Amino acid sequence: MDVAISLGSFCYFKWANNIVVVLNSLIKQRCLENQVKLRGSFCMGMCPSEEVSIKIADDMFSVNPNEIAEFFETKIKRWLES
Numbered sequence: 294m295d296v297a298i299s300l301g302s303f304c305y306f307k308w309a310n311n312i313v314v315v316l317n318s319l320i321k322q323r324c325l326e327n328q329v330k331l332r333g334s335f336c337m338g339m340c341p342s343e344e345v346s347i348k349i350a351d352d353m354f355s356v357n358p359n360e361i362a363e364f365f366e367t368k369i370k371r372w373l374e375s
């Protein structure tokens with residue numbers, strides 16, 4: 294699964310870099326390194342937003358950095374289990 298995180302300037306200032314750190318940590322904790330690939334992306338055209346833009350396959354999400362653990366459980370893990 295390819296998870297793209299916008300590192301465009303607007304998302305960067307909304308703590309996109311922290312999202313990368315937390316997601317990397319969650320992926321390693323769950324030993325999902327071979328199943329989930331994180332990558333940075335240019336602006337996804339969803340700004341301005343109060344949240345960070347993330348794309349999984351063709352699905353776009355706006356994610357609050359304070360809710361990234363919930364996003365991981367509800368979107369990424371469920372995606373993997375489906």
Ligand code: FES
Nearest residue numbers: 299301304336340
């Ligand atoms: S900078 Fe992230 S969507 Fe534009």
